[in-house]
Amino acid sequence: MSYQPSPEILEKYAQILINFALSSGAGIKPGQLVYLQAPLSALPFYRALKKVIFERGGLMISSLGDDMDGFARYFYDHATNEQLTAFPVPYYKGLVAVADHRIAVIADYDVHELDRVDPKKIMLAQKSRKPLREWFDKKENDGRHTWTVALYGTPSMAKEAGLPLNQYWQQIIKACYLDAADPIAEWRKIFAEVERVAKKLSNLKIKKLDVKGEDVDLQLVMGEKRRWLGGSGRNIPSFEVFTSPDWRGTKGWIRFNQPLYYYGPKVEGIELHFEKGRVIKSSATKNQKLLKEMLAVDRGAAQVGEYSLTDKRLSRITKFMAETLFDENMGGPFGNTHLAVGNSYHDTYAGSTVKVPKSVFQKLGYNDSAIHVDMISTADRTVTATLADGNQQIIYQNGQFTI
Numbered sequence: 001m002s003y004q005p006s007p008e009i010l011e012k013y014a015q016i017l018i019n020f021a022l023s024s025g026a027g028i029k030p031g032q033l034v035y036l037q038a039p040l041s042a043l044p045f046y047r048a049l050k051k052v053i054f055e056r057g058g059l060m061i062s063s064l065g066d067d068m069d070g071f072a073r074y075f076y077d078h079a080t081n082e083q084l085t086a087f088p089v090p091y092y093k094g095l096v097a098v099a100d101h102r103i104a105v106i107a108d109y110d111v112h113e114l115d116r117v118d119p120k121k122i123m124l125a126q127k128s129r130k131p132l133r134e135w136f137d138k139k140e141n142d143g144r145h146t147w148t149v150a151l152y153g154t155p156s157m158a159k160e161a162g163l164p165l166n167q168y169w170q171q172i173i174k175a176c177y178l179d180a181a182d183p184i185a186e187w188r189k190i191f192a193e194v195e196r197v198a199k200k201l202s203n204l205k206i207k208k209l210d211v212k213g214e215d216v217d218l219q220l221v222m223g224e225k226r227r228w229l230g231g232s233g234r235n236i237p238s239f240e241v242f243t244s245p246d247w248r249g250t251k252g253w254i255r256f257n258q259p260l261y262y263y264g265p266k267v268e269g270i271e272l273h274f275e276k277g278r279v280i281k282s283s284a285t286k287n288q289k290l291l292k293e294m295l296a297v298d299r300g301a302a303q304v305g306e307y308s309l310t311d312k313r314l315s316r317i318t319k320f321m322a323e324t325l326f327d328e329n330m331g332g333p334f335g336n337t338h339l340a341v342g343n344s345y346h347d348t349y350a351g352s353t354v355k356v357p358k359s360v361f362q363k364l365g366y367n368d369s370a371i372h373v374d375m376i377s378t379a380d381r382t383v384t385a386t387l388a389d390g391n392q393q394i395i396y397q398n399g400q401f402t403i
Contacts, residue, residue, distance in 0.1 A: 030057025114264030221249020300369030
Protein backbone atom coordinates (compact mmCIF):
# COMPACT_ATOMS: atom_id res chain seq x y z
CA MET A 1 0.00 0.00 0.00
CA SER A 2 1.34 3.44 -0.91
CA TYR A 3 2.43 5.65 1.99
CA GLN A 4 0.02 8.29 3.25
CA PRO A 5 0.76 10.85 5.96
CA SER A 6 -1.31 10.38 9.09
CA PRO A 7 -4.33 12.59 9.86
CA GLU A 8 -2.33 14.02 12.78
CA ILE A 9 0.49 15.11 10.46
CA LEU A 10 -1.92 16.70 7.99
CA GLU A 11 -3.71 18.48 10.84
CA LYS A 12 -0.39 20.01 12.00
CA TYR A 13 0.45 20.95 8.41
CA ALA A 14 -2.90 22.69 7.95
CA GLN A 15 -2.58 24.49 11.30
CA ILE A 16 0.79 25.96 10.21
CA LEU A 17 -0.62 27.36 6.96
CA ILE A 18 -3.86 28.78 8.34
CA ASN A 19 -2.89 29.82 11.88
CA PHE A 20 0.66 30.98 11.15
CA ALA A 21 1.72 31.38 7.52
CA LEU A 22 -1.20 33.57 6.47
CA SER A 23 -1.02 37.15 7.74
CA SER A 24 2.77 36.71 8.14
CA GLY A 25 2.60 34.82 11.41
CA ALA A 26 -0.79 35.93 12.73
CA GLY A 27 -3.08 33.53 10.86
CA ILE A 28 -6.56 34.29 9.58
CA LYS A 29 -9.29 36.09 11.47
CA PRO A 30 -12.89 34.86 11.81
CA GLY A 31 -14.97 36.01 8.87
CA GLN A 32 -12.04 36.37 6.47
CA LEU A 33 -12.27 34.57 3.15
CA VAL A 34 -9.62 32.08 2.03
CA TYR A 35 -9.21 31.03 -1.60
CA LEU A 36 -8.00 27.41 -1.40
CA GLN A 37 -6.43 25.79 -4.48
CA ALA A 38 -5.37 22.14 -4.56
CA PRO A 39 -5.18 19.28 -7.07
CA LEU A 40 -7.04 16.01 -6.58
CA SER A 41 -3.74 14.29 -5.80
CA ALA A 42 -3.65 16.28 -2.53
CA LEU A 43 -7.24 15.45 -1.53
CA PRO A 44 -6.42 14.35 2.08
CA PHE A 45 -4.57 17.61 2.70
CA TYR A 46 -7.32 19.63 1.02
CA ARG A 47 -9.83 18.12 3.44
CA ALA A 48 -7.60 18.91 6.43
CA LEU A 49 -7.20 22.51 5.29
CA LYS A 50 -10.95 22.99 4.85
CA LYS A 51 -11.56 21.72 8.36
CA VAL A 52 -9.01 24.05 9.98
CA ILE A 53 -10.27 27.07 7.99
CA PHE A 54 -13.78 26.30 9.23
CA GLU A 55 -12.65 25.80 12.84
CA ARG A 56 -10.82 29.14 12.74
CA GLY A 57 -14.05 30.85 11.73
CA GLY A 58 -12.93 31.51 8.16
CA LEU A 59 -14.95 31.58 4.97
CA MET A 60 -13.79 29.76 1.87
CA ILE A 61 -13.81 29.56 -1.90
CA SER A 62 -12.21 26.29 -2.96
CA SER A 63 -10.82 24.95 -6.21
CA LEU A 64 -10.06 21.22 -6.39
CA GLY A 65 -8.51 20.50 -9.78
CA ASP A 66 -8.44 17.07 -11.39
CA ASP A 67 -4.77 16.44 -12.18
CA MET A 68 -5.24 12.68 -12.66
CA ASP A 69 -7.03 12.57 -16.03
CA GLY A 70 -4.22 13.77 -18.29
CA PHE A 71 -6.24 16.79 -19.34
CA ALA A 72 -3.39 19.28 -18.90
CA ARG A 73 -1.47 17.54 -21.71
CA TYR A 74 -4.63 17.18 -23.79
CA PHE A 75 -5.40 20.88 -23.31
CA TYR A 76 -2.06 22.10 -24.62
CA ASP A 77 -2.10 19.62 -27.50
CA HIS A 78 -5.56 20.64 -28.73
CA ALA A 79 -6.35 24.15 -27.43
CA THR A 80 -7.08 26.93 -29.87
CA ASN A 81 -5.39 30.28 -29.44
CA GLU A 82 -8.62 31.58 -27.91
CA GLN A 83 -8.65 28.76 -25.36
CA LEU A 84 -4.97 29.24 -24.51
CA THR A 85 -5.43 32.93 -23.82
CA ALA A 86 -8.90 32.87 -22.24
CA PHE A 87 -9.06 35.21 -19.27
CA PRO A 88 -12.57 35.98 -17.93
CA VAL A 89 -11.91 39.40 -16.44
CA PRO A 90 -15.12 39.84 -14.37
CA TYR A 91 -14.61 36.47 -12.67
CA TYR A 92 -10.99 37.06 -11.74
CA LYS A 93 -11.57 40.66 -10.66
CA GLY A 94 -14.35 39.41 -8.39
CA LEU A 95 -12.10 36.72 -6.95
CA VAL A 96 -9.37 39.23 -6.15
CA ALA A 97 -11.92 41.59 -4.60
CA VAL A 98 -13.29 39.04 -2.11
CA ALA A 99 -10.23 36.90 -1.24
CA ASP A 100 -8.44 37.99 1.93
CA HIS A 101 -5.98 35.10 1.67
CA ARG A 102 -4.86 32.38 -0.74
CA ILE A 103 -3.51 28.89 -0.10
CA ALA A 104 -2.00 26.93 -2.99
CA VAL A 105 -1.06 23.26 -2.63
CA ILE A 106 1.54 21.83 -5.01
CA ALA A 107 1.09 18.15 -5.94
CA ASP A 108 1.78 16.45 -9.29
CA TYR A 109 0.10 13.19 -10.24
CA ASP A 110 2.49 12.92 -13.22
CA VAL A 111 5.61 15.06 -13.12
CA HIS A 112 6.26 14.37 -16.82
CA GLU A 113 2.78 15.06 -18.17
CA LEU A 114 3.86 18.21 -20.03
CA ASP A 115 7.23 16.96 -21.24
CA ARG A 116 6.33 17.01 -24.94
CA VAL A 117 4.14 20.09 -24.96
CA ASP A 118 5.20 22.97 -27.21
CA PRO A 119 6.86 25.46 -24.81
CA LYS A 120 5.39 28.40 -26.75
CA LYS A 121 1.89 27.30 -25.78
CA ILE A 122 2.78 27.10 -22.09
CA MET A 123 4.37 30.54 -22.17
CA LEU A 124 1.42 32.07 -24.04
CA ALA A 125 -1.02 30.78 -21.43
CA GLN A 126 1.23 32.03 -18.64
CA LYS A 127 1.54 35.49 -20.17
CA SER A 128 -2.24 35.75 -20.64
CA ARG A 129 -2.79 35.38 -16.88
CA LYS A 130 -0.41 38.17 -15.90
CA PRO A 131 -3.21 40.60 -14.89
CA LEU A 132 -4.41 38.19 -12.18
CA ARG A 133 -0.99 38.16 -10.56
CA GLU A 134 -0.74 41.94 -10.80
CA TRP A 135 -4.14 42.43 -9.15
CA PHE A 136 -3.27 40.10 -6.28
CA ASP A 137 0.16 41.76 -5.92
CA LYS A 138 -1.46 45.18 -5.71
CA LYS A 139 -3.85 44.01 -3.02
CA GLU A 140 -0.94 42.44 -1.12
CA ASN A 141 1.15 45.61 -1.40
CA ASP A 142 -1.80 47.56 0.02
CA GLY A 143 -1.81 45.26 3.07
CA ARG A 144 -5.17 43.65 2.27
CA HIS A 145 -4.09 40.18 1.12
CA THR A 146 -1.68 37.39 2.13
CA TRP A 147 -0.87 34.03 0.60
CA THR A 148 1.04 30.83 1.23
CA VAL A 149 2.06 27.74 -0.72
CA ALA A 150 2.92 24.22 0.44
CA LEU A 151 3.78 20.78 -0.96
CA TYR A 152 1.90 17.48 -0.84
CA GLY A 153 4.15 14.63 -1.92
CA THR A 154 2.97 12.17 -4.62
CA PRO A 155 4.48 8.91 -5.90
CA SER A 156 5.48 10.61 -9.16
CA MET A 157 7.29 13.44 -7.36
CA ALA A 158 9.07 11.03 -5.03
CA LYS A 159 10.18 8.88 -7.96
CA GLU A 160 11.55 11.94 -9.74
CA ALA A 161 13.56 12.81 -6.63
CA GLY A 162 14.88 9.25 -6.40
CA LEU A 163 13.24 8.59 -3.03
CA PRO A 164 10.65 6.12 -1.75
CA LEU A 165 7.41 7.96 -1.01
CA ASN A 166 7.76 7.51 2.76
CA GLN A 167 11.27 9.04 2.69
CA TYR A 168 10.03 11.87 0.49
CA TRP A 169 7.38 12.60 3.08
CA GLN A 170 9.94 12.43 5.87
CA GLN A 171 11.69 15.36 4.20
CA ILE A 172 8.40 17.30 4.17
CA ILE A 173 7.70 16.39 7.79
CA LYS A 174 11.17 17.38 8.95
CA ALA A 175 11.42 20.56 6.85
CA CYS A 176 8.04 21.83 8.06
CA TYR A 177 8.57 20.82 11.73
CA LEU A 178 5.62 18.45 11.58
CA ASP A 179 7.65 16.17 13.88
CA ALA A 180 7.58 18.82 16.63
CA ALA A 181 5.05 19.00 19.45
CA ASP A 182 4.38 22.64 18.54
CA PRO A 183 5.41 23.31 14.91
CA ILE A 184 4.23 26.91 14.99
CA ALA A 185 6.53 27.67 17.94
CA GLU A 186 9.47 26.24 15.95
CA TRP A 187 8.57 28.39 12.94
CA ARG A 188 8.47 31.49 15.10
CA LYS A 189 12.08 30.77 16.14
CA ILE A 190 13.18 30.26 12.52
CA PHE A 191 11.48 33.41 11.32
CA ALA A 192 13.00 35.42 14.17
CA GLU A 193 16.50 34.42 13.04
CA VAL A 194 15.71 35.01 9.36
CA GLU A 195 14.31 38.44 10.19
CA ARG A 196 17.42 39.24 12.28
CA VAL A 197 19.67 38.50 9.31
CA ALA A 198 17.43 40.37 6.88
CA LYS A 199 17.41 43.44 9.12
CA LYS A 200 21.21 43.43 9.48
CA LEU A 201 21.63 43.14 5.71
CA SER A 202 19.18 45.99 5.16
CA ASN A 203 21.01 48.18 7.69
CA LEU A 204 24.36 47.63 5.95
CA LYS A 205 23.28 49.97 3.13
CA ILE A 206 24.69 47.67 0.46
CA LYS A 207 25.39 49.23 -2.94
CA LYS A 208 26.34 46.08 -4.82
CA LEU A 209 27.04 42.36 -4.37
CA ASP A 210 29.87 40.36 -5.92
CA VAL A 211 29.11 36.64 -6.01
CA LYS A 212 32.12 34.45 -6.81
CA GLY A 213 32.76 30.71 -7.00
CA GLU A 214 33.49 27.93 -9.49
CA ASP A 215 29.95 28.24 -10.89
CA VAL A 216 29.50 31.98 -10.65
CA ASP A 217 31.08 35.37 -11.22
CA LEU A 218 28.18 37.74 -10.91
CA GLN A 219 27.65 41.35 -9.86
CA LEU A 220 24.28 42.60 -8.62
CA VAL A 221 23.41 46.24 -7.89
CA MET A 222 21.04 46.63 -4.94
CA GLY A 223 19.40 49.83 -6.10
CA GLU A 224 17.84 52.60 -4.05
CA LYS A 225 15.23 52.08 -1.32
CA ARG A 226 15.81 48.32 -1.04
CA ARG A 227 15.54 45.98 1.89
CA TRP A 228 16.08 42.26 2.50
CA LEU A 229 13.23 40.01 3.61
CA GLY A 230 12.53 36.53 4.90
CA GLY A 231 9.74 34.31 3.65
CA SER A 232 7.17 35.66 6.15
CA GLY A 233 5.03 32.57 5.70
CA ARG A 234 4.53 32.87 1.97
CA ASN A 235 6.39 29.63 1.39
CA ILE A 236 6.27 26.74 3.83
CA PRO A 237 9.01 25.77 4.35
CA SER A 238 11.21 28.85 3.91
CA PHE A 239 14.66 29.52 5.34
CA GLU A 240 15.80 32.07 2.76
CA VAL A 241 16.73 35.74 2.92
CA PHE A 242 16.12 37.58 -0.34
CA THR A 243 15.86 40.92 -2.11
CA SER A 244 14.89 42.27 -5.52
CA PRO A 245 17.92 44.15 -6.86
CA ASP A 246 17.99 46.82 -9.54
CA TRP A 247 17.91 44.60 -12.62
CA ARG A 248 19.83 47.17 -14.66
CA GLY A 249 23.07 46.57 -12.76
CA THR A 250 23.39 42.81 -13.27
CA LYS A 251 26.48 41.58 -15.10
CA GLY A 252 28.57 38.43 -15.25
CA TRP A 253 27.50 34.79 -15.32
CA ILE A 254 26.07 32.00 -13.19
CA ARG A 255 25.61 28.26 -13.62
CA PHE A 256 22.86 26.36 -11.79
CA ASN A 257 23.60 22.80 -10.62
CA GLN A 258 19.97 22.01 -9.74
CA PRO A 259 17.32 21.24 -12.39
CA LEU A 260 14.34 23.48 -13.08
CA TYR A 261 10.81 21.99 -13.08
CA TYR A 262 8.77 25.18 -13.20
CA TYR A 263 6.88 24.41 -16.42
CA GLY A 264 6.80 20.62 -16.16
CA PRO A 265 9.67 19.34 -18.32
CA LYS A 266 13.00 19.22 -16.50
CA VAL A 267 15.56 21.78 -17.62
CA GLU A 268 19.13 20.89 -16.62
CA GLY A 269 22.56 22.51 -16.73
CA ILE A 270 21.30 26.08 -17.01
CA GLU A 271 23.90 28.80 -17.51
CA LEU A 272 23.08 32.50 -17.88
CA HIS A 273 25.34 35.39 -18.94
CA PHE A 274 24.29 38.97 -18.19
CA GLU A 275 25.37 42.30 -19.60
CA LYS A 276 23.75 45.66 -18.79
CA GLY A 277 21.12 43.86 -16.78
CA ARG A 278 19.88 41.43 -19.43
CA VAL A 279 20.59 37.83 -20.33
CA ILE A 280 22.72 38.00 -23.45
CA LYS A 281 23.56 34.28 -23.58
CA SER A 282 21.75 31.26 -22.18
CA SER A 283 22.24 27.52 -22.42
CA ALA A 284 21.02 24.28 -20.90
CA THR A 285 22.20 20.70 -21.26
CA LYS A 286 18.59 19.45 -21.36
CA ASN A 287 15.44 21.15 -22.69
CA GLN A 288 17.27 24.26 -23.81
CA LYS A 289 14.34 25.16 -26.08
CA LEU A 290 12.07 25.56 -23.06
CA LEU A 291 14.64 27.79 -21.35
CA LYS A 292 14.87 30.00 -24.47
CA GLU A 293 11.10 30.29 -24.74
CA MET A 294 10.84 31.17 -21.05
CA LEU A 295 13.37 33.98 -21.39
CA ALA A 296 11.48 35.35 -24.38
CA VAL A 297 7.99 35.56 -22.80
CA ASP A 298 8.41 39.32 -22.50
CA ARG A 299 11.25 41.79 -22.08
CA GLY A 300 11.40 41.36 -18.30
CA ALA A 301 11.72 37.58 -18.54
CA ALA A 302 15.44 37.96 -19.36
CA GLN A 303 16.10 40.27 -16.40
CA VAL A 304 16.64 39.59 -12.69
CA GLY A 305 13.70 39.78 -10.28
CA GLU A 306 15.17 38.27 -7.10
CA TYR A 307 18.40 37.17 -5.44
CA SER A 308 18.25 34.83 -2.44
CA LEU A 309 20.53 33.03 0.01
CA THR A 310 19.79 30.19 2.45
CA ASP A 311 21.96 29.52 5.50
CA LYS A 312 22.83 25.81 5.83
CA ARG A 313 22.48 26.05 9.63
CA LEU A 314 18.76 26.75 9.33
CA SER A 315 17.58 24.45 6.57
CA ARG A 316 16.26 21.01 7.52
CA ILE A 317 16.07 19.89 3.88
CA THR A 318 18.81 17.36 3.16
CA LYS A 319 17.58 15.72 -0.07
CA PHE A 320 16.82 16.84 -3.59
CA MET A 321 13.02 17.03 -3.87
CA ALA A 322 12.44 17.84 -7.58
CA GLU A 323 10.28 20.79 -6.55
CA THR A 324 11.45 24.41 -6.43
CA LEU A 325 9.60 25.20 -3.19
CA PHE A 326 11.89 22.78 -1.33
CA ASP A 327 15.00 22.82 -3.52
CA GLU A 328 15.39 26.62 -3.27
CA ASN A 329 15.64 26.13 0.52
CA MET A 330 17.95 23.12 0.50
CA GLY A 331 20.83 23.03 3.00
CA GLY A 332 23.94 20.98 2.33
CA PRO A 333 27.63 21.90 2.77
CA PHE A 334 27.40 25.22 0.89
CA GLY A 335 23.85 26.29 1.64
CA ASN A 336 21.79 27.50 -1.26
CA THR A 337 21.42 30.44 -3.59
CA HIS A 338 18.69 31.07 -6.07
CA LEU A 339 18.28 33.76 -8.65
CA ALA A 340 14.93 34.45 -10.28
CA VAL A 341 14.42 35.93 -13.68
CA GLY A 342 11.19 37.80 -14.22
CA ASN A 343 9.02 39.81 -11.89
CA SER A 344 10.44 41.60 -8.84
CA TYR A 345 8.96 41.62 -5.35
CA HIS A 346 7.71 45.11 -4.54
CA ASP A 347 7.67 44.38 -0.81
CA THR A 348 11.48 44.62 -0.88
CA TYR A 349 10.91 48.37 -1.21
CA ALA A 350 12.21 50.10 1.93
CA GLY A 351 8.98 51.81 2.89
CA SER A 352 5.25 51.40 2.67
CA THR A 353 4.11 50.08 -0.69
CA VAL A 354 0.56 51.36 -0.19
CA LYS A 355 -0.45 53.54 -3.15
CA VAL A 356 3.07 53.60 -4.61
CA PRO A 357 2.52 53.91 -8.37
CA LYS A 358 3.98 51.38 -10.77
CA SER A 359 6.06 54.14 -12.38
CA VAL A 360 8.06 54.56 -9.15
CA PHE A 361 9.02 50.91 -9.09
CA GLN A 362 10.05 51.10 -12.73
CA LYS A 363 12.31 54.10 -12.04
CA LEU A 364 13.96 52.20 -9.17
CA GLY A 365 14.81 49.23 -11.37
CA TYR A 366 12.19 46.78 -10.17
CA ASN A 367 11.63 44.28 -12.95
CA ASP A 368 8.22 43.64 -14.51
CA SER A 369 7.31 40.37 -16.20
CA ALA A 370 4.58 37.76 -16.58
CA ILE A 371 6.91 35.17 -15.04
CA HIS A 372 8.99 34.72 -11.91
CA VAL A 373 11.21 31.64 -12.20
CA ASP A 374 13.70 30.60 -9.52
CA MET A 375 16.90 28.84 -10.58
CA ILE A 376 18.96 27.12 -7.93
CA SER A 377 22.60 26.41 -7.10
CA THR A 378 24.05 24.58 -4.11
CA ALA A 379 27.64 25.10 -5.29
CA ASP A 380 30.15 26.94 -3.10
CA ARG A 381 30.12 30.74 -3.37
CA THR A 382 31.34 33.79 -1.49
CA VAL A 383 29.18 36.91 -1.47
CA THR A 384 30.94 40.22 -0.85
CA ALA A 385 29.00 43.44 -0.30
CA THR A 386 30.27 46.87 -1.28
CA LEU A 387 28.75 49.36 1.14
CA ALA A 388 27.68 52.96 0.66
CA ASP A 389 30.95 54.20 2.19
CA GLY A 390 33.02 52.13 -0.24
CA ASN A 391 34.07 49.49 2.29
CA GLN A 392 33.65 45.82 1.48
CA GLN A 393 32.30 43.09 3.73
CA ILE A 394 31.83 39.36 3.18
CA ILE A 395 28.22 38.61 4.08
CA TYR A 396 28.02 34.93 3.06
CA GLN A 397 30.70 32.22 2.90
CA ASN A 398 30.91 28.44 3.32
CA GLY A 399 27.15 28.16 3.11
CA GLN A 400 26.24 30.57 5.88
CA PHE A 401 25.78 34.23 6.67
CA THR A 402 28.72 35.90 8.38
CA ILE A 403 26.85 38.82 9.95
